[in-house]
Amino acid sequence: MALQGEKCRLADPGVYVAISSEADQGSEGNHTIRWLEVHWHDVTDSQEGDFVGLWNEDPSESLGTPLHQNPASGSDGMFRTSEEWNGSLVPTTLDGVGDSCLPYWAGYVRDGVLIYSSCLMIRPRWLEAQKAHLSYTHLTKVALPGTHDAGASDHYAAGTIADVVGRWTFAQDESLWEQLVFGVRYVDMRIAYYPETEEKLFVNHGEVRIAPLQGYIDDVVSFMRQTNEVVIFDIHRLPHGFDGFPERHKELIEVLETNFANWMTPKDLYPDPIMDELWTTGARLIVTYPSSEGSQSVYLWPSVYHLWGDVNTLEDLESYMYTGIPQQANRGSLWSAMTELTPSALDVSLNRWGGLRGAAAITNTPVTQWFRHDWWDQVNIISMDFFLSSDVISVAVEANEMRGRCVWKWASERAKRWWSSSGSNVTAYNTKSKFNGL
Template sequence: MAESFVKEGRNVKLDEDDDFADWMTRLSPSCHDVPLNALAIPGSHDCFSYHLNTKGELGPDCTGIIKDVVDIFGSAAKEIIVKWSVTQSLTLSQQLKMGIRYFDFRVAYQASTNELHFVHGLYGPKVEPCLQEIHSYLELYPKEIVFLDFNHFYSMTPDTHNQLLNMLTEIFGKKMCPHIDMDSITLNMLWTENLQVVIFYHHELAQTQPMFWPGCAIQAFWANTDALPKLLESLDCEYAKGRPNNCFYNWQGVLTPGASTILGHLGGSLRSVLTEKANPAFVSWINGKIPTATGLNIISVDFVQLFEFIPTVISLNEKKS
């Protein structure tokens, strides 16, 4: 169940009794012709992991950390793994309604079901119903834009890649924005052409298909640490250096557990041990900054509903006016 969403103190031009279901539609006109890689866009890290199957097999993305846990705890390991693999507790529809517009996806083919699933340590929901869920939302809100980032693939062949590419095309079709010059992709351009979906696909099979954006069109900052001081220090260094202005850029304010963290907190979870200290610090770090083509752009976290992350990100766009 979704937690209550705090709205007090937000600096966004929305009615006080509304939420962020159509925040892009309501952005100030000064944002309408700004390239989208210079707007602040709230994102969801491993957006699908609100449902992972503890009764099924381990996912093909299992890291050495997960394998160590399995070796130590045997059949009880999955209950530990799920607590450290779940990064979101809201469904995709709930995340969309709360304002999330960037979605991070990891896909695997599961032989036992003969289906494509999302995966994070354990197999998650089937891909097609989740994509249909996003499409249904876009039908309700025709001026909202989403970014779908397919950046990790497991146990997939050219045939299963083509299956996924065809699925994406069939579901989103005319809503898909083709790969174009970065300066040209603005809200006004997308609204004029009735486009709502930008799909990044990090595999060579998509490079010849103009409706998909290649992996090089989006870069990401990932500190790869479970220590908050190191995360903040790395963020400061990356921000001071400036990121490339010819692509989208995903700033990830996440802490990543190591084996020692998991084994030292067996009764805990990613949320209780890491996210609940990472998110408020990261929200403080982004607050007051102005999104630019060399600075903040897509900004993603675990458990997106916590610590006013979404309203803080959206409010950054109003500083451009």
């Protein structure tokens, strides 16, 4: 626990490795090329001669010569290296795999001395690693990184959607498996129904069909089987084929319940369970449904609230989020700050930003800083496009650690009932809250 007077903030200087949202296509047009970036932040004492670099081994053990380096001027900045991201580094199974570094490190060097460093991490078990101080925290008081339009990934449909459409369709590069392995714990999904095709259920972005739903479900099932993490599968919209067809809703619900049965969180834990309820029961997968037909199921939760500005400038996004996030901080049910830009019809026709990749290049670094500086103790879920071009996962992990140390918490009545029924030993848990009941 934090001592009285300890500063509770996340704005310490540092560096991180990101993967560019902007990309090129390979020579055959079916391979997306992205590049490693080095970001530095909050270095208020930068000096002439400082530089940042990218290493393929830990520079704190041996500084050596970086793969790439660039002068660092000012308190914040980024440089994009020519190092191409190698997606094959993401493991396809988690047997014996924990939260760990991939072979990319960022470093900040002054006068031949490494001042700050960090690595690009996979975090398949980060929530469980914080179980000691998160167990008696309500889910809405846990900071969770998320992906907007999580299924609109060119992983599932590379080369099948024309570039002019794809640049405004794809919002992610990674599969759901890869998103979860990197540390995402909320996925925003759009599911459609096509009666004329062999596969009926698809993931869409609006009216654009991406890929059959089953592949996405298989990714989530594989992750749930191999970890003890809590995941939110938020069916945000049903954009095509469901209106007026209750039997199609029934079909989708049966698919969800059949595949996710071992982990689905029952609806009677809605709206705001403590984390220990999810871990102890094993009901760690919250699935939401955006239509009244979801009431047929004892498992499907009401939709997550989406704090969405529907704005197309960084300034308007900043204004909307800085107003809206404090208003939602004590909502008491799941909510997500949707921190992406939304193109207008004119933006699309003029190819503004070069598509959603260019929009993410504008937003993701500032959003990371806003989260780090000001929102870390307020946000429930923070969602974005092309999440690896940000540092929100690391910030979320650190934010939860800081909340555990800095926020004195009194146990809510719900938590007390849970401890009593589960036989948990609570004598050592001293709590006091600046939040309304965690």
